[in-house]
Amino acid sequence: MKDELLQRAAAGDSAAQQDLVDNNAKSLRRYLDRHMGIRMQRAVSAADLSQEVFTRVFQALASMPEDATARTFRRWLYRHANWVLSNHGNRAGRHVGESVAGSGYEHETPQASQGEVTLRDEVVWLQELISRLEPKYADVVRLRLQSKSFAEIAEQLQINEDTARQRHARVLRILREQGGKQPE
DSSP: OOOHHHHHHHTTOHHHHHHHHHHHHHHHHHHHHHHOOHHHHHHSOHHHHHHHHHHHHHHHGGGSOTTOOHHHHHHHHHHHHHHHHHHHHHHOSSOEEEOSTTTTOTTOOSSOOEEEOOHHHHHHHHHHHHHTSOHHHHHHHHHHHTTOOHHHHHHHHTSOHHHHHHHHHHHHHHHHHHTTOOOO
């Protein structure tokens, strides 16, 4: 026998569906935030993905097994979350967004253009981020972007290889904490 809340939600009871959302939205949002890459975050919000996941799960609720519990619902929720992440990840390669306007790029126009974000846009954005780093971190990132190994970076900068790895990891951690937001 299905959990009573799931039975009501499957029957179309909007209050039961809202209870399921309220009970699971926070953890689903954290899950999506952790699993979205920077490129995907620039293309779609975790809130939109969360809404899409719940919509998919509620559409499939009637096909949930008879002995479904709240735990079964959570497993379905995360399975659908992975499908949604995969679908959006495939589409996030090139996305519509703001161009380099406002970034200090020499050819900026008075208004930001909407359209495909070009490789040049991303290079300008990355250069701006690197320019804000302390030189000891910026040097490691620049060399890493040139496909240098940490051993080569350490040798060139005359530092320990572990130090090069730690500096690179720190920059990545800072970028993750900022959510990959473009500098203003």
